[in-house]
Amino acid sequence: MKLVIERREISSPFLRFSAPIASIGVALFVAGFLLLASGVSPLAAYKEIIIESLGSLYGLSETLVKTTPLIFAGLGVSLAFRMQIWNIGAEGQIYMGAMGATWVALFSGLQNHWLMMIAMFFAAFLCGGLWAGVAGFLRARWQVNEVIVTLLMNYIAILWVDYLIYGPWKDPKGFNFPLTAQFSDTARFAEYFNTRMHSGFFLALFCALVLYLFIEKTVWGYEIKVIGSNQKAAQYAGMNTGMAIFFVLFLSGAIAGIAGFSEVAGLQHRLQHGLSPGYGYTAIIIAWLAKRSAIGVVIVSFLMGVLLVGGDSLQLLWQLPVAFVYAFQGLILFFLLASDFFIIYRVKLIKGVAHA
């Protein structure tokens, strides 16, 4: 008897669909032990997560509030992943986007709401894009690994925003707290149903649609897919791969930057410390779970939103640490990566010996 691992000729559609669901199930199961160890019944906890995040209008609105930045960041990351470019820097790009939008909101002096919104949008777009564009330029020009560059630039971005809010941009009337002054109403999104849900959510859905059309239907999307599948073949077919790498990383960062815009304009109404509690990193998991599809990103972001809101209530109800939510996210990604193995390969038991 012998275990043989062989590559599947064609991956089965059933497995591709069921494996992610199964991995979430296994992650839930393993996380149950963590809950038990903390003296909490897993079933009660999971029920709590569902009820708190989906069971009321307030809960649902909070879930959508969390979903919004995740969609933006997830779209950005998944776009780069499409071309086998690993943008790990969505977190930093969110901060830079938020900074750009804040700069316009505080110092532009625009009085018209729509003009203000558009200016903030483009400021965030440019700041996030250029931030990621640095990595794109280095990668295209000198083959510098974009994983390292984007990752390290996260720290620079976060500390730079910290500098601004502890220093030059600090609200003089803010009792020395590290935050900027509040935005005026011209620089705020509309809110709905008397909850914290804001227009950013609709902007995120719109972005997902545009990105879907961009990748699946346009000539540029085709180019990105060819480069992602085989960069050498793309070069040989006459595509300018260096330019495409820069452009895609720019766009990837720009979309993540819009998450920053949406957060400051829709939710926080100022730039402050801890603006994003790791949305940019969660986005990596989302892009992977969504198999890099724009529509998938929306669905998975929503699931992550459920988990974040539910996790908050676990903290309140049972004093569980926030680390539990991160551990759970980690478990999902872990089992998901493992499940890829079973999608690509099959494991067979064969009898007898191969040779004498």
Add this chain to the structure above:
Amino acid sequence: MPFLFSLLPYMSDILRIENIRKTFPGVIALDEVSFSVARGEIHTLLGENGAGKSTLMNVLTGLYHPDRGQIRIAGEPIHFTSPRDALAFGIGMVHQHFMLVPAHSVFENILLALDNVPNFYSRKTYKEKIQKLIDEFDLDLDLDTPVWKLSIGAQQWIELIKLLMRDCQLLILDEPTAVLTPQEAERLFSVLRHLKKQEKSIIFISHKMREVMEISDCVTILKKGRSIATLTCGDFDESKLASLMIGKDKIPQWQKNLQMSDEIVLDIQNLSVRNDRGLSDLDGFNLRLKKGEILGIAGVAGNGQKALAEVLTGLKNTSQGRIMAGGKDITNSNARYSYIAGIAHIPEDRKSIGIAPDMSVDENLIMKSFKSRSFRNWIFQNKKAIRQNAAEKIEQFAIKTGPDGTPVRYLSGGNIQKVIIARELSEHPAVLVALYPTRGLDIGSAGYVHKVIADGAGRGMSTILIAEDLDELLKLSDRIAVMFRGKLIGYVNPRKTTREEIGLMMSGETPGDAA
């Protein structure tokens, strides 16, 4: 060991290979291969690419199991199941691509290759042992230098020392000079001669005629998976080896409508190209391509054919010389890019640069023309037109695909090649550069590729056909240009030439009276 005495006649042979046969699905890679290597002998395996040299070496080092036949070491029949077994019997191989850890020192790399190093080893004794070998062979190697700092030649010495430290009696060197400068090659040869004095045996794989003449005691020629002759030193000269390697079959005839005009489509003048190691792949190369002709390029692999194709298709830049197309200078890469649109290219390595493996046949077929108006509406792709184009090409080129949307990588090699050819020829190019277009294809697909190229010529397309199979070149070409070490040696007429003439030219002899 009483059995050794009963086999006394074999005693002088360290290795004896008898009637080895190895098949892969659909292909006979080796058939009836026999030869033997004596102690202290440098035995060369000579053969064109695809003659079975690599397969044979993989059988010898235990990577493949032969279907039939016998390997004997010192007379005793042996079954290897892994390269480790081969090493245990003293057979070691220096691969073309070195198996070294670049960040580690020379000493660490050598130590890594040794068995039975105790957990607490004496650095000093091992260093002394290795240093003794280095001194003995007069190699210029510092044990503490990290490998990445060393030249390719020095890295090769490390591979050799690794085998010597394991006390290998039979060393196999797979085209060791392919990566070396002539000076480094000279050093290597003197090391090999020294090894020979120590009664070590060496199997030397090469297709560079001059080296073979210089160093071999014995030459076994492989052709199409068979060992067709073994000659000892004194029995052979370059032209004899060349003609044996290439074969003596009748030159096949091919009926073709000769519409060749004297109009020059492409004129390459004194072109030089350097590779990453700073060596010249092309060195003052000249070539003239006429309209509507199939110009075959003959030459032993590695004499600049690939660089020629890469320059013509814009993947490589020139360091010297001119390329003229239709009277215009297109040497400068910007000018070349605009012209390249008119050059179709069938690449050598079809899977790694010819296709986007994860994308469908439809999408791969438009890879070069995706920006054309017929395949897009404004910024959106015209999926209908793309599908229709694919349907036409699949029909026209008889491509066997899976269900719609199947990624190209699931297609067979022949069908992948058809996808590439269909795409390259769909734009009606003026020039086709085909690099080993039938390598690895079955006879049916290969015949189809030939027909497509000949049909193209009938429509006025000029083809540069780079191939290693002389039969293929003789059959298809209107003229054959022979390359050697990045230079053009001369042209021959495939209908008047002899294999001997081409073979000589391939080994660098200019056709004095023959031309």
